[in-house]
Amino acid sequence: MATGDETSRPTQLLGIGKLLLGGLSVGSVLELLGVPAGMLIGSVVGAALVNQPWTRRMKPASLPIVLRQIGLTTVGLAAGVLLTLDSLLSTAVIALPVVLAYLALTALNLVFITVLMIRYQVDPVTAVLAVTPGGLAEVTTIAIDKGAQVGVVLSVHAVRLFSLVLVILPILLLVLS
Amino acid sequence: MTQLLLQLLPLLAVMAGSAAAALIFRRCRIPLWPITGGLVGAAAINLGFGLAVQVPDLIVLLAQLLVGTAIGATIAPDTFRQFRRFLAPGTLAVGAVLGAGLLFGWAFAALGILDPAEAMLSLMPGGVGEMVTAGVALGFDGAVIIGAHMVRLFTVLLSLPLVLWAAVKIRQRWIAEPDDPGPRS
Numbered sequence: 001m002a003t004g005d006e007t008s009r010p011t012q013l014l015g016i017g018k019l020l021l022g023g024l025s026v027g028s029v030l031e032l033l034g035v036p037a038g039m040l041i042g043s044v045v046g047a048a049l050v051n052q053p054w055t056r057r058m059k060p061a062s063l064p065i066v067l068r069q070i071g072l073t074t075v076g077l078a079a080g081v082l083l084t085l086d087s088l089l090s091t092a093v094i095a096l097p098v099v100l101a102y103l104a105l106t107a108l109n110l111v112f113i114t115v116l117m118i119r120y121q122v123d124p125v126t127a128v129l130a131v132t133p134g135g136l137a138e139v140t141t142i143a144i145d146k147g148a149q150v151g152v153v154l155s156v157h158a159v160r161l162f163s164l165v166l167v168i169l170p171i172l173l174l175v176l177s
Numbered sequence: 178m179t180q181l182l183l184q185l186l187p188l189l190a191v192m193a194g195s196a197a198a199a200l201i202f203r204r205c206r207i208p209l210w211p212i213t214g215g216l217v218g219a220a221a222i223n224l225g226f227g228l229a230v231q232v233p234d235l236i237v238l239l240a241q242l243l244v245g246t247a248i249g250a251t252i253a254p255d256t257f258r259q260f261r262r263f264l265a266p267g268t269l270a271v272g273a274v275l276g277a278g279l280l281f282g283w284a285f286a287a288l289g290i291l292d293p294a295e296a297m298l299s300l301m302p303g304g305v306g307e308m309v310t311a312g313v314a315l316g317f318d319g320a321v322i323i324g325a326h327m328v329r330l331f332t333v334l335l336s337l338p339l340v341l342w343a344a345v346k347i348r349q350r351w352i353a354e355p356d357d358p359g360p361r362s
Contacts, residue, residue, distance in 0.1 A: 023246035031238070037304070039241040047249025048256070063247040069199075069211045071243030076215025077195040078232045078240065079305045082323045083220040091324030094290055094299075098328045101281040101300060106333075106340055108277060112270040113344050117352055120266065124344035130263075131270045132340075133278075134333055135304015137244045138209060142337075144251060151256035154248070156267035158260070163271050164303050168279075 015061025022050030040136060041161065044154075068141070075137060105133055122152060130156040187228040194222030208334045216305075216327065278302050291321065299325030 023043030030038030051060045109131040116127040126148040132139050136157050143153040198218025202210035223230050282300040286293035298312045305326045312322040 019246050019250050020242065023242050023249060027238075027242055027245060037241065039238045040245045043242045043245025044249040044252075047246040048252035049249075051250050051252070052254055060250070060253075062250050063243070065247075067243050068247035071240045071247065072209075072211035073195055073199045073215035074232075074236060074240030075244060075305075076199070076212040076217075077192060077219040078237045079212075079309060079323055079327075080195065080216040080219030081191060081223045081230045081232055082309060082319050083224065083327070084320050085224060087318075087320030087324045088224075090321055091328060094285075094325060095328050097285065097288075097290055098299070098325050099332045101285075102302075102329055102332045103336065105274065105277050105281075105302065106336055108273060109270070110340070110343060110347070112266070112273065113340075114347055114351075116266060116270075117344070117348055120263065124341060124348050128337070128340050128344050130267070131274065132333055132337070133274055133302030133329065136248070137241075138212060138304055138330065140248045140251075141212075141244075142209060144248075149259075150248075150251045151253065151259040152263055154252065154256065155260040155263040156270060159264065159267040160271040160274065161303075163268075163275060164301065168275055168301065 011059075012061070015059070016063060016067075018050050019047045019061055019063055022046040037136075037161075044136070072137065072141060102133065109133075122149070126152050129153045136161050187226075187230045188232070190226070191219050191222045191228060191230045191232075194218040208337065209330075212305075213330070213334070216330075274302055291325075292317075295321050298322045302329070305330060 023046040025042075026046030026049070027039035027042030030042035032038075035041065047063075052058075053060060109128075112131045113124070113127040116122040116130060117124065122130070125146050126143070129139055129143045129146070129148050130153045132142075136154075139157055140150060140154055142148075143150050195215040195218040198221065199211050199214030202214030202217070207213055219230075222228065278301040279297065282293075282297035285291045285296035285300060290296070291299060295312070295317050298308055298317060299322050301308060303326075305323060308326055309319050309323045313319040
C-alpha cells in the first residue's frame, strides 16, 4: 500500500499520477452520468482499480497525506460557504432535536456494532466506524487515521452510499419533486 | 488582470480562512480537523465579511478527486473479498440506519420542526457534501440541510469516543476470552 522510503521519487510521482488519472477517469464518467457525488465515488473506484497488483511488477502507490488533507479542507470550505445567518438561526432551533435523533441512531447502532464484533470478529474501532452515520470521505478518513480495517468500513459505507444514491435519493426525487 | 484578481479576492480570503482554521483545529486536536476546520473557517470569513462567495464547481470536483483517490489507494486486493463477506450485515445495518433516517425525517415534518423534504434530506445519514448537493439539485434550501448536517457531523465526532468506549466494554464483557489481549485502537 505505502510506497516506502526505498521507492525512488520519479516512481512515487508516477504512482501518484497513475492514481489521480485512474480516479479522474472513472470519476468523470460518473459525473457525466449525473451520479450525485460521482467524482468522489468514481475516484475511489478508479484509484482502487489502477492500484491493484495486476502483475507481479506492479507496486501499489499511495497519495501523500497532505493532498488528502487539502481535499478534505476544500470539501469543508465548499460546505462552509453555504452557511448563512438565516441557516445558523434555523440550525440553532433544530440543533437539539437533531442531536437527540443522532444519539438515538447511535444507540441503535450499538446492536450492529455488537453483531459485527461477535459474528464477524471485527475489532471495536472498525465495527464502530463501519456503522457511524456519516459521509464516505468523513468516516473513511477517520478509519485511516485510527488504523481501523479500511476495507470493512468502506464495504459497509459503499453499500450505504449506493443505497442512498441509487435507491433512496431517486425515490425522494420522485416523491418530493 | 487586476479586475480578475479583485474577483478572486473573496474566494482567496475564504480559502485562507479555511486553511488557517483547519491548522488551528489540528493544533487543538479536533477530530477530522480538515473538514471541521475548513467548514468553520470558511463560514466565519464568508459571514464575517459578508462576502457571499460561491466556490467554483471545478474546485469542488478537484477536492472530491483528491479525497476519493486517497481512499481508493488504501483498497487492497482483499477488500473485494471483505466486501462480499460484509455485504449481508452491511445491508442490514444500512437498511436500519436509512430507515431510522426516514423515520426521523417524517417525525420532524410531522412535528412541524422542518419542511417534509428538507427534513428527509437533513436527517438522512449521508455526508455533508452528498446531502447538500442532492438537496440543492432538488431545489431545496441547502442552508437548512447543511445546518442539520453540521450538527450531525459534530454530534457524531463528539460522541465517537463514547461509542468506542461502549464497544470496547461490550467486547470485554461479552466477547473477549480471558487471555485476550484486547482490541487495538
